[in-house]
Amino acid sequence: MSHSFFQPPAQDNYVLRNLRAPRCLLQVDAATADRLRPIHDGHSDLVAVDLRIAHGRIDAIAPAGSFDAASGPDLDASMVLPGMVDVHTHLDKGHIWPRQPNATGDGAGASKATGIDRTANWHADDVRQRMDFGLRTAYAKGVVAIRTHLDSLAPQAAISFPVFREMRERWTGRIELQASSIAPLNIFLTDEGRQLADIVAESGGRLGCVTKSMTYPADTMPPDLDEALVRVFQLAAERGLDLDLHVDESTDPAARSLIRVARTAIAQNFKGRILCGHVTSLALQTDDFIEETIAACKEAGIDIVSLPTVNMYLQDRSPEARTPRWRGVTVLHEMKARGLRVAVAGDNCRDPFYAYGDHDMLDTFTQAVKILHLDHPLGDWIRAATETPAAIMGIDRGTIKVGGPADLLVLKARSYSEMLARAQFDRTVIRAGRAIDTTLPDYRELDALMAV
Ligand SMILES: [Zn+2]
Numbered sequence: 360m361s362h363s364f365f366q367p368p369a370q371d372n373y374v375l376r377n378l379r380a381p382r383c384l385l386q387v388d389a390a391t392a393d394r395l396r397p398i399h400d401g402h403s404d405l406v407a408v409d410l411r412i413a414h415g416r417i418d419a420i421a422p423a424g425s426f427d428a429a430s431g432p433d434l435d436a437s438m439v440l441p442g443m444v445d446v447h448t449h450l451d452k453g454h455i456w457p458r459q460p461n462a463t464g465d466g467a468g469a470s471k472a473t474g475i476d477r478t479a480n481w482h483a484d485d486v487r488q489r490m491d492f493g494l495r496t497a498y499a500k501g502v503v504a505i506r507t508h509l510d511s512l513a514p515q516a517a518i519s520f521p522v523f524r525e526m527r528e529r530w531t532g533r534i535e536l537q538a539s540s541i542a543p544l545n546i547f548l549t550d551e552g553r554q555l556a557d558i559v560a561e562s563g564g565r566l567g568c569v570t571k572s573m574t575y576p577a578d579t580m581p582p583d584l585d586e587a588l589v590r591v592f593q594l595a596a597e598r599g600l601d602l603d604l605h606v607d608e609s610t611d612p613a614a615r616s617l618i619r620v621a622r623t624a625i626a627q628n629f630k631g632r633i634l635c636g637h638v639t640s641l642a643l644q645t646d647d648f649i650e651e652t653i654a655a656c657k658e659a660g661i662d663i664v665s666l667p668t669v670n671m672y673l674q675d676r677s678p679e680a681r682t683p684r685w686r687g688v689t690v691l692h693e694m695k696a697r698g699l700r701v702a703v704a705g706d707n708c709r710d711p712f713y714a715y716g717d718h719d720m721l722d723t724f725t726q727a728v729k730i731l732h733l734d735h736p737l738g739d740w741i742r743a744a745t746e747t748p749a750a751i752m753g754i755d756r757g758t759i760k761v762g763g764p765a766d767l768l769v770l771k772a773r774s775y776s777e778m779l780a781r782a783q784f785d786r787t788v789i790r791a792g793r794a795i796d797t798t799l800p801d802y803r804e805l806d807a808l809m810a811v
Pocket residue numbers: 447448449508605636706707
């Protein structure tokens with residue numbers, strides 16, 4: 360049984376009439392753009408549209424009222440969004456919480472708990488079943504593309520990357536999947552780093568690491584940071600790989616790796632794409648240092664992804680009952696204003712790094728608005744959950760355009776006010792012009808895996 364609030368016609372050609380779409384996500388010609396009626400909510404860029412669907416694709420985008428009643432349902436001002444894009448996740452960690460919770464709720468507790476569970480339980484079938492559960496959940500929510508990090512400390516990369524390749528194949532046409540390695544920085548100073556780069560290259564993945572070292576676990580800036588970063592860049596360049604790094608995920612202002620990543624990229628004349636995630640401690644620097652770091656990122660062509668729900672959960676947490684004093688998120692507004700490409704993403708789900716989450720990019724965006732103050736005005740921030748992560752992934756997704764796939768979320772909400780206020784559990788998810796079943800997988804499916 361599906362909980363979708365409406366079902367589109369089960370036919371190849373129809374029109375969805377009287378929708379509200381973010382102007383910034385509509386790719387239309389200038390003449391059409393001029394005719395789209397803005398919805399003056401003082402807040403955003405919604406416009407009134409009709410969408411004609413033909414054979415699974417968007418066949419026409421026209422001002423609301425362009426098509427007659429016989430052509431398809433009147434959605435009475437419902438919002439429409441393109442299928443959403445989650446550029447930073449950890450599908451291999453997902454849903455292990457019941458068997459390995461995080462005792463302290465902080466980053467150190469998360470790493471420790473995950474290490475114990477990975478060593479004990481992450482055989483191929485365990486990773487496969489949890490990954491599939493996450494993908495089915497995301498699919499039902501309207502997510503069309505996901506990049507997942509894969510814990511890659513030996514021997515895990517040799518287990519998880521083959522499972523990823525299998526899942527990428529199995530999910531073709533439903534969710535476009537990419538992978539990045541994640542491993543402590545120090546392994547790139549050993550042959551394990553080279554072997555990992557080879558596994559990543561064989562899998563069509565991105566090379567990734569954390570800018571922290573197991574050799575110096577207490578240091579947020581390991582003394583061999585620059586030497587190891589150079590090695591990461593060289594291994595990637597030799598294999599033509601893009602980079603995807605976990606950087607400065609810390610409440611310690613001493614964590615200043617991001618600018619070193621940028622300077623290494625410039626010094627190495629690196630040609631690939633670089634995505635840096637988290638960079639939470641940057642928000643604790645002086646304004647001058649923030650500006651200097653953003654300028655270096657701009658020069659190096661670094662893209663940024665913020666993981667607001669996970670950052671707020673892990674950062675500034677104390678062992679005693681002390682109230683957190685900051686939200687744990689990076690300087691996303693400043694980065695966007697300086698022209699960096701910035702995205703928000705879901706990160707962890709029900710694992711030691713985040714006890715909650717439901718693979719729902721619409722919810723991630725909603726929470727990002729509230730945690731990062733993306734509102735008043737909301738402007739074009741919806742791009743950070745759609746078009747921008749798609750561009751970072753190098754895929755043609757996250758917009759609504761003629762000729763593009765009819766992969767859409769239609770919401771009962773008629774405005775951002777209604778959308779951001781109420782969980783959109785009753786959304787209709789359309790894939791290739793047809794409504795899909797939005798029933799979520801039952802957690803009970805994972806009970807056998809959790810019984811250890
Ligand atoms: Zn992450």
